[in-house]
Amino acid sequence: MKDEIITGIDIGSSKIAVLVAKLSPDEQVPRVLGFSSVDSHGVKRGQIVDINRVVRVVENAVEAAERMAGAKIQSSYVSIGGPHIQSLNSQGVVAVSNPNTEITGEDVLRVIDAAKAISLSSTREIIEVTPREFIVDGQDGINNPVGMSGVRLEVNTHIITASLTNLRNVDRCLSDLGIKTNGYIFSGMASSLSSVTDTEKELGIAVVDIGGGKIDICIYTDGALSYSSSVPFGARHITNDIAVGLRISLDSAEKVKLFLSSKDVKKQLTEEHVGKTSKDDIDVSKLGLTEDITKVSYKTVVEGIIRPRLEEIFEEILSHIERSGFVTAIPSGLVLVGGGALTVGTVEAAKRIVGVPARIGVPGNMTGLIDEVIYPQYSCVAGLLLYSQHDESQRQGLDFKDFDKILRNFSLTKSYKKITDLFKSFIP
Numbered sequence: 001m002k003d004e005i006i007t008g009i010d011i012g013s014s015k016i017a018v019l020v021a022k023l024s025p026d027e028q029v030p031r032v033l034g035f036s037s038v039d040s041h042g043v044k045r046g047q048i049v050d051i052n053r054v055v056r057v058v059e060n061a062v063e064a065a066e067r068m069a070g071a072k073i074q075s076s077y078v079s080i081g082g083p084h085i086q087s088l089n090s091q092g093v094v095a096v097s098n099p100n101t102e103i104t105g106e107d108v109l110r111v112i113d114a115a116k117a118i119s120l121s122s123t124r125e126i127i128e129v130t131p132r133e134f135i136v137d138g139q140d141g142i143n144n145p146v147g148m149s150g151v152r153l154e155v156n157t158h159i160i161t162a163s164l165t166n167l168r169n170v171d172r173c174l175s176d177l178g179i180k181t182n183g184y185i186f187s188g189m190a191s192s193l194s195s196v197t198d199t200e201k202e203l204g205i206a207v208v209d210i211g212g213g214k215i216d217i218c219i220y221t222d223g224a225l226s227y228s229s230s231v232p233f234g235a236r237h238i239t240n241d242i243a244v245g246l247r248i249s250l251d252s253a254e255k256v257k258l259f260l261s262s263k264d265v266k267k268q269l270t271e272e273h274v275g276k277t278s279k280d281d282i283d284v285s286k287l288g289l290t291e292d293i294t295k296v297s298y299k300t301v302v303e304g305i306i307r308p309r310l311e312e313i314f315e316e317i318l319s320h321i322e323r324s325g326f327v328t329a330i331p332s333g334l335v336l337v338g339g340g341a342l343t344v345g346t347v348e349a350a351k352r353i354v355g356v357p358a359r360i361g362v363p364g365n366m367t368g369l370i371d372e373v374i375y376p377q378y379s380c381v382a383g384l385l386l387y388s389q390h391d392e393s394q395r396q397g398l399d400f401k402d403f404d405k406i407l408r409n410f411s412l413t414k415s416y417k418k419i420t421d422l423f424k425s426f427i428p
């Protein structure tokens, strides 16, 4: 395998993030060469609402990442999210083509194709088909049936669909910039790829990506993706509440919110308590607020404004988890990613409302210039990079023996087709 450049572009409601990395034969994980994150415009609840503005912002982000990496981005995986995302679990069954020998890759592709035969409106497209388990002659729980003998092959798959309009808008943004879209990955799934371990997925876990304008949920049970959905509100609502509650502008409210989750506030509060006064006012005079306020009450903002909104957010998340039917299947609890996960009190609210363990997730499995990247809001773009890594390894035929992973990771009609070709060229 020669060195390859791989990239991920996350088009979020709050920021557009781009990661460029090098894959080389002597390294297991991608080496980050370039990264950029710029404020997003023209994206609401994960969906593009002003395409020309988005093209300009993505262009800035891409140029900045290219400059840092000293490499040109020619193609990329891109995130897709928002309330237009839907998911379902679908079964497929086929007769094994040659029951006298063994199950082949062709049989596997046929059975997955059978599971993909769902009735879908012409305005939607399948973006992900993940096999959850295979069943050979009634024996279930099989990860990889290739090489086994049997007559009847079944598969349970998880399928994610997205609105075609959104896919086309994203594709147009990238093609206007001369970038080929390798595939559209559900943002919640991308975040999961970089932030949770295989053991957590095996035990059962829900990954919750709290973005600025939407919240993506992915539930893994028995190691496989079993449920995906997207909730149309996010951390920007917390900013709105602070703006209304303190009667300040949204910009000022955002500054106060970020300040409240910073180390400086903890320091101020400790000093305050150690000192003579017991009041909980925190000094916001250095935040550059446009309004004429210098102090806010920590308790009023954190317990009176942020806490009720976080509780509402986690009640909604809980209702999605309950609807999925996997509420008792996630002993590993919740992993919270996305910038909203950093809001003060998020982990406590998650534990209190959902009643399971919770932790903040950060992206891993990368090396190189990662200091700016290892924050929860970059889990998605890092996951896109890991997806690219997998795709590239497959393209170069490296991991081919690692059939389970290949099966778990193919996506979209385009890459699905590509992997079909791969199977055809490698499987005897």
Ligand SMILES: Nc1ncnc2c1ncn2[C@@H]1O[C@H](COP(=O)(O)OP(=O)(O)OP(=O)(O)O)[C@@H](O)[C@H]1O
Binding pocket: 011, 012, 013, 014, 015, 016, 040, 045, 046, 081, 187, 210, 211, 212, 213, 214, 215, 234, 235, 236, 239, 254, 257, 258, 261, 337, 338, 339, 340, 341, 342, 343, 344, 376, 377, 378
């Ligand atoms: N340190 C922090 N403390 C509190 N909130 C934060 C912090 N950093 C970021 N946020 C919040 O996280 C949100 C942005 O998160 P993120 O960057 O994950 O969103 P996005 O991916 O652009 O949007 P989406 O996924 O909804 O399309 C903003 O509302 C921002 O205020």
Ligand SMILES: [Mg+2]
Binding pocket: 012, 013, 187, 209, 211, 212, 338, 380
């Ligand atoms: Mg996001």
